Amino acid sequence: MPDNRRSQNITQGIQRTPSRAMLRAVGFGDDDFTKPIVGVANGYSTLTPCNKGLNDLALRAEAGLKEANAMPQVFGTITVSDGISMGTEGMKYSLVSREVIADSIEVVCNAQSMDGVLAIGGCDKNMPGAAIAIARLNIPAVFVYGGTIKPGHHNGQDLTVVSAFEAVGQYSAGKIDKEELTNIERFSCPGAGSCGGMYTANTMSSALEVMGLSLPYSSTMAAEDAEKAESTEKSARVLVEAIKKQILPSQLLTRKAFENAIAVIMAIGGSTNAILHLLAIARSIGVDLSIDDFETIRGKVPVLCDLKPSGRYVATDLHRAGGIPQVMKMLLVNGLLHGDALTVTGQTIAEVLADVPDAPPTNQDVIRPWDNPMYAQGHLAILKGNLATEGAVAKISGVKQSKMTGSARVFESEEDCLDAILAGKIQAGDILVVRYEGPKGGPGMREMLAPTSAIIGAGLGDSVGLITDGRFSGGTYGLVVGHVAPEAAVGGTIALVQEGDSITIDVAARSLHLNCSEEELAQRRANWQPPKPRYTTGVLAKYVKLVSSSSLGAVTDLELT
Numbered sequence: 001m002p003d004n005r006r007s008q009n010i011t012q013g014i015q016r017t018p019s020r021a022m023l024r025a026v027g028f029g030d031d032d033f034t035k036p037i038v039g040v041a042n043g044y045s046t047l048t049p050c051n052k053g054l055n056d057l058a059l060r061a062e063a064g065l066k067e068a069n070a071m072p073q074v075f076g077t078i079t080v081s082d083g084i085s086m087g088t089e090g091m092k093y094s095l096v097s098r099e100v101i102a103d104s105i106e107v108v109c110n111a112q113s114m115d116g117v118l119a120i121g122g123c124d125k126n127m128p129g130a131a132i133a134i135a136r137l138n139i140p141a142v143f144v145y146g147g148t149i150k151p152g153h154h155n156g157q158d159l160t161v162v163s164a165f166e167a168v169g170q171y172s173a174g175k176i177d178k179e180e181l182t183n184i185e186r187f188s189c190p191g192a193g194s195c196g197g198m199y200t201a202n203t204m205s206s207a208l209e210v211m212g213l214s215l216p217y218s219s220t221m222a223a224e225d226a227e228k229a230e231s232t233e234k235s236a237r238v239l240v241e242a243i244k245k246q247i248l249p250s251q252l253l254t255r256k257a258f259e260n261a262i263a264v265i266m267a268i269g270g271s272t273n274a275i276l277h278l279l280a281i282a283r284s285i286g287v288d289l290s291i292d293d294f295e296t297i298r299g300k301v302p303v304l305c306d307l308k309p310s311g312r313y314v315a316t317d318l319h320r321a322g323g324i325p326q327v328m329k330m331l332l333v334n335g336l337l338h339g340d341a342l343t344v345t346g347q348t349i350a351e352v353l354a355d356v357p358d359a360p361p362t363n364q365d366v367i368r369p370w371d372n373p374m375y376a377q378g379h380l381a382i383l384k385g386n387l388a389t390e391g392a393v394a395k396i397s398g399v400k401q402s403k404m405t406g407s408a409r410v411f412e413s414e415e416d417c418l419d420a421i422l423a424g425k426i427q428a429g430d431i432l433v434v435r436y437e438g439p440k441g442g443p444g445m446r447e448m449l450a451p452t453s454a455i456i457g458a459g460l461g462d463s464v465g466l467i468t469d470g471r472f473s474g475g476t477y478g479l480v481v482g483h484v485a486p487e488a489a490v491g492g493t494i495a496l497v498q499e500g501d502s503i504t505i506d507v508a509a510r511s512l513h514l515n516c517s518e519e520e521l522a523q524r525r526a527n528w529q530p531p532k533p534r535y536t537t538g539v540l541a542k543y544v545k546l547v548s549s550s551s552l553g554a555v556t557d558l559e560l561t
């Protein structure tokens with residue numbers, strides 16, 4: 001083993017007699033103190049299907065590490081459930097949990113002088129939280145994704161949890177009855193695994209695979225399939241080799257890796273949250289990445305995959321069609337991927353993809369042929385304008401129009417907006433403005449899946465726009481613009497919008513504009529007062545003090561530099 005193992009801090013020398021005594025009590029024997037100690041960050045929890053299978057994977061990781069002559073030490077990280085907390089005050093803790101997960105893994109691995117870390121996660125924030133920690137630690141690391149849920153089935157349709165969100169809008173609009181609503185509730189989540197469309201969990205697992213932190217094909221495996229547990233044990237062996245070779249995250253998480261991840265996220269139609277999280281991970285590893293980089297790459301990369309929320313298929317279909325390696329190979333052969341980027345296996349991306357066909361089999365349509373994509377350009381556009389001088393993120397998949405001028409309907413919270421939609425008070429031509437939901441203002445920058453799904457469910461997806469300083473779920477689609485920065489709570493222009501104002505969303509022009517004179521805006525700004533903080537103690541109060549603009553990834557260690 002390389003003699004630069006950090007774990008020597010706690011295992012070597014007379015003065016470490018007490019720590020060896022304690023390590024013996026957790027299973028170390030005489031010959032184990034010269035082996036690498038590997039943290040297994042276990043996100044197991046029964047609070048969400050995403051994480052309920054993770055303990056079995058932790059056990060397989062332990063077995064794999066021991067077999068590879070390392071010493072595993074398992075510790076817990078937290079998760080919250082976006083899908084369950086959605087639309088409630090509790091969703092304000094979701095983005096905060098990314099920081100708690102990152103901090104918890106960083107704290108344990110540094111406190112215990114770990115030589116490497118194998119992180120296991122399922123729900124949305126687990127992937128970016130673990131990746132931020134891995135970036136900060138810069139010790140050999142591998143990420144193991146808990147796996148996607150399989151689709152539910154009902155009336156010949158594949159269902160996911162987003163079907164249940166959209167059913168609320170359908171029921172409120174009188175399109176389905178109570179029995180159908182209950183059937184969708186019963187059948188949309190059949191077992192363990194993270195939300196099954198190309199929503200945030202599957203988007204971020206794919207991004208970590210592209211950046212070389214996870215094994216090839218692992219990001220689209222189903223949680224309940226045997227290959228997921230086998231891949232976990234293989235990940236453990238790969239990590240021990242990476243420790244021997246000292247393959248560090250700083251060699252994997254390079255600028256090229258982030259550009260590769262952005263390209264794949266565009267090609268698979270991934271979640272807007274990937275923008276927030278990649279910015280945060282890049283900052284943690286010291287890579288210079290800006291929100292404008294997403295726009296540059298978007299212009300060059302087609303949306304190749306027909307995946308929910310706006311498409312037809314789910315992650316298990318993508319897996320059967322060749323998974324992320326197939327999408328990567330199509331980008332590589334078309335000059336849109338850096339093949340020399342390194343992966344945790346020690347192979348480059350080009351080497352990993354050597355045996356992957358240049359194009360998918362023609363008998364499937366989950367991954368479209370290169371010359372017949374879903375969209376010619378990426379679906380996540382970065383908009384700027386007097387409403388978003390630092391930027392905003394528009395998701396334009398699944399809509400017929402990418403330009404709209406409409407009348408502002410202003411809501412100071414997600415709940416007020418959802419109530420208005422379900423009460424039928426919204427009409428074609430409205431642009432809903434949901435504000436004071438940003439990182440500081442919410443706080444916690446809630447996902448707006450409930451209102452955006454209700455708009456789709458009510459059949460208003462092509463005629464109603466929504467802008468917010470909050471964010472969206474991976475299940476959101478329509479003419480929606482999130483991450484509006486600066487946010488209302490810090491006096492961004494979104495705080496000055498009044499009911500009935502004219503707003504223009506113009507994706508082609510990359511513009512988000514409040515059609516109001518500068519003089520009028522100056523007058524309104526002079527009269528604006530920052531709101532009283534909603535939380536003055538506890539986690540959310542700390543978060544408000546530390547969190548940065550969403551245009552920088554809503555990171556909590558930015559202001560400290």
Ligand SMILES: CC(C)(O)[C@@H](O)C(=O)O
Pocket residue numbers: 082083124161162195199200201271273447449472473474475
């Ligand atoms: C509930 C969902 C769909 O998982 C959402 O939280 C997301 O961000 O994708």
Ligand SMILES: [Mg+2]
Pocket residue numbers: 082083124200447473474
């Ligand atoms: Mg989410």
